[in-house]
Amino acid sequence: MASLKHPEHLKYSKTDEWVHVEGDQATIGITDYAQDQLGDIVYIELPWDQGASVSHETKFGDIESVKATSELFSPLSGEVVSANQELKDQPELVNDSPYEDGWMLVVKMTNPDEVDSLMSAEEYKAYLQGR
Amino acid sequence: MTAHDTAAITLKRTPLYEQHVALGARIVEFSGWEMPVQYSSILEEHRAVRTHAGLFDVSHMGEFKVDGPDALAFLQHLVPNDVSRLAINQALYTQICLPDGGTIDDLIIYKLEDKHYMLVVNAGNIDKDFAWVEKQAKDFHVQIINQSNTTALLALQGPESQSILQPMTKVDLSTIRYYHCEPGLVNGINCIISRTGYTGEDGFELYCASVDAPKLWNDLLAAGKDHGLLPAGLGARDTLRLEASYCLYGHELDEETNPLEASLGWTVKLNKDEFIGHDALLKAKEQGLKRKLIGIEMVERGVCRGGYPIYEEDQQIGVLTSGAPSPTLNKNIGMGYVEASQAIIGKAVFVDIRGKRVAAQIVALPFYKRPK
Numbered sequence: 001m002a003s004l005k006h007p008e009h010l011k012y013s014k015t016d017e018w019v020h021v022e023g024d025q026a027t028i029g030i031t032d033y034a035q036d037q038l039g040d041i042v043y044i045e046l047p048w049d050q051g052a053s054v055s056h057e058t059k060f061g062d063i064e065s066v067k068a069t070s071e072l073f074s075p076l077s078g079e080v081v082s083a084n085q086e087l088k089d090q091p092e093l094v095n096d097s098p099y100e101d102g103w104m105l106v107v108k109m110t111n112p113d114e115v116d117s118l119m120s121a122e123e124y125k126a127y128l129q130g131r
Numbered sequence: 132m133t134a135h136d137t138a139a140i141t142l143k144r145t146p147l148y149e150q151h152v153a154l155g156a157r158i159v160e161f162s163g164w165e166m167p168v169q170y171s172s173i174l175e176e177h178r179a180v181r182t183h184a185g186l187f188d189v190s191h192m193g194e195f196k197v198d199g200p201d202a203l204a205f206l207q208h209l210v211p212n213d214v215s216r217l218a219i220n221q222a223l224y225t226q227i228c229l230p231d232g233g234t235i236d237d238l239i240i241y242k243l244e245d246k247h248y249m250l251v252v253n254a255g256n257i258d259k260d261f262a263w264v265e266k267q268a269k270d271f272h273v274q275i276i277n278q279s280n281t282t283a284l285l286a287l288q289g290p291e292s293q294s295i296l297q298p299m300t301k302v303d304l305s306t307i308r309y310y311h312c313e314p315g316l317v318n319g320i321n322c323i324i325s326r327t328g329y330t331g332e333d334g335f336e337l338y339c340a341s342v343d344a345p346k347l348w349n350d351l352l353a354a355g356k357d358h359g360l361l362p363a364g365l366g367a368r369d370t371l372r373l374e375a376s377y378c379l380y381g382h383e384l385d386e387e388t389n390p391l392e393a394s395l396g397w398t399v400k401l402n403k404d405e406f407i408g409h410d411a412l413l414k415a416k417e418q419g420l421k422r423k424l425i426g427i428e429m430v431e432r433g434v435c436r437g438g439y440p441i442y443e444e445d446q447q448i449g450v451l452t453s454g455a456p457s458p459t460l461n462k463n464i465g466m467g468y469v470e471a472s473q474a475i476i477g478k479a480v481f482v483d484i485r486g487k488r489v490a491a492q493i494v495a496l497p498f499y500k501r502p503k
Contacts, residue, residue: 039157039366040174042456042463043434062485064434066173066456067366069485088432 004032007099011115012124013075015057018099021115026076028105030063033128035098038065041091046072046104048088052080054107056114061104063094076114078107145190146283146344154362162255164191166365173366177458180330180371183359184289186351187368189336190344193257194282195250195264199273202246209267210240211390211399211406217242222310222327225398227260228408232389232415236260237380239327241312249323249338251284253380267407283344287351288334288371290501291358296335299354300324304335318350329368331375332501370455374499376426376466382437382452383424383466391415392468394424394496423474426496427451427482429463433489435482441467442481442488448473451482457498464498 006012011019016034020027035041043064047054054060054074061072083105086093094102109115119127142165151158156167167188169176179185197206206214212225219242227235236256241249252260261277268275287296293304302315302324312325323338339347352362369379378384383393389412390399401413429435435454440447454465465482476495481488 039169040172043432066370067168069434069436 004036005099006031006033006121006124008121010099010121011075011118012121012127013073013118014127015073015075017073017075019075019115019118021109021112024109024112025081026078026107026109026115027103028075028107029098029103030072030094031124032098035095035102038063038068038070038095040066041094042066044087044091044094044104046083046087047080048083048085050080050082054078054080054105056111063091072104074107075118076107076109077111078109081106081108143191145188146341147188147190147348150345150348151188151362156362156364159365161365162191162253164254166191167362168366169364170362173364173370174458176361176363176367177370179359179361180289180332180363180367181459182290183361184287184291184295184334184355185330185361185363185367186348186355187286187288187363188284188344188348189254189286189368190283190341191254192284193252193254193260193277193279194284194338195252195261196276196278197248197250197264197268197273198276199246199271201271201273202248205268205271205273206240206248207403208271208406209264210238211401211403211408211412212240213400213403214240214242214248219244220312220314222312222325223398224310226384226390226395227263228389228406228412229386230408230411232391232408232411233386234380234384234388234390234393235263235386237378237384237390237395241323241325243314243323256380281341283339283341283347285337285339285344285347285351286328286330286334287337287355287360288328288330288363289332289360291355291360292332292334295351295355295358295360296324299350307335317347320347322347329375329377330371331377331497331499332371369453370458373453373455373464373466374457374459374497376497378424379453388468389415392420392422392424420471422449422468423471424452424466424496425449425469425474426494426498427454427465427467427480427491428494428498429465429482429489429491430479431490433482433484433487434463435465435484435489435491437465437467439465440483441469441491442483443473443478448480459499464494466496469493
């Protein structure tokens with residue numbers, strides 16, 4: 001657990017997504033803890049097209065490791081501005097760089113208040129300790 | 132909760148559990164055992180086996196000794212393969228079948244001495260197999276001994292296996308042919324050194340006493356360090372055997388599936404006078420098999436897995452029994468059963484992945500064959 005990284009400037013959800021808010025847009029991905037739990041990621045399904053909508057605490061995609069399938073839940077509601085198309089052929093980017101090259105969606109938020117219900121890095125680390 | 136309750140739900144551990152924990156393995160439940168699914172990464176361990184070597188703890192598997200004047204006659208009755216062709220220190224792969232031809236288990240039989248055989252069975256079937264074998268042996272002069280609890284099994288697999296193991300033993304490993312074994316000392320530990328495996332690579336399976344397993348494990352890892360040897364878990368074991376298209380009991384084989392459907396006809400000697408399941412298998416062959424094992428390769432993006440239905444156009448024609456990404460081929464592959472008339476290589480099909488029909492095709496097996 002000590003070697004996993006959870007940057008201070010990000011917000012975190014209970015379902016292990018991170019959010020980077022810039023104005024009315026937010027970039028979303030999964031945390032270092034999440035990629036570590038999954039193991040080698042081999043497949044990701046995202047809303048690939050601009051304009052697709054995502055909803056707070058609602059499934060927006062699938063992520064698969066060698067042995068298991070898992071679901072991705074959106075921490076925010078909004079409209080997809082862009083999705084990381086690289087993840088179609090290189091899903092392992094999420095393992096190698098969950099906060100940078102492994103980013104998943106940029107979303108234009110429809111309800112910015114939802115950010116307040118997310119955790120800080122400290123709160124997320126404490127949340128991980130309890131699991 | 133009483134002490135009795137606790138005992139009833141405790142999972143079993145091999146003699147190497149502490150070694151796995153010390154190596155940072157992720158431990159999961161498998162057939163009632165706590166086993167390492169991976170140490171570093173399934174993909175890394177898989178690739179290590181294909182290019183260098185991997186070391187697996189498969190001590191959870193079962194070992195029975197079959198001894199006595201009727202040992203050969205009994206085994207000929209018990210299994211479809213021809214045990215009489217075994218020389219001393221030779222092994223064969225076969226099944227134990229029900230009278231209707233369904234598969235109770237698949238296993239390896241070693242002839243260790245005249246009238247002295249060892250059966251190696253799947254971990255999840257140890258109790259079932261032992262009860263069946265004992266019952267079938269009633270009218271034969273044989274003794275069946277379950278040595279599973281005192282026998283450990285380590286599998287060293289990959290092109291570097293012989294280079295790693297040779298310095299540890301005086302046995303000349305180059306003289307042990309595939310599906311043969313030799314008893315000998317490995318770093319002073321009594322082993323049966325068997326040139327067998329479940330990965331599709333060259334390698335050795337080492338049977339030793341449970342008490343010797345920790346030293347053998349540690350010594351092998353140390354000896355293999357400069358050869359790129361990695362400890363490898365059940366995750367990589369599954370992706371490796373899938374690429375080699377080896378059956379896994381509970382998936383490609385079960386009591387409702389006969390070995391002919393599983394493309395194991397080469398191990399079924401119908402010209403033997405009799406064995407349990409003989410007549411049912413002969414009839415199945417004469418009437419034509421209803422379903423056949425096939426390979427699936429995904430064409431569109433998606434990972435196929437065991438349990439997913441297989442469609443041709445809008446008709447379901449079968450179901451997958453196993454599926455995973457193939458690290459060596461960089462494709463998503465699977466095995467499954469389809470109606471015999473549909474088992475055509477090259478046929479375009481769809482796999483239902485959680486409600487979505489994704490394009491795939493039927494391909495020839497095996498997916499991977501090691502370079503000569």
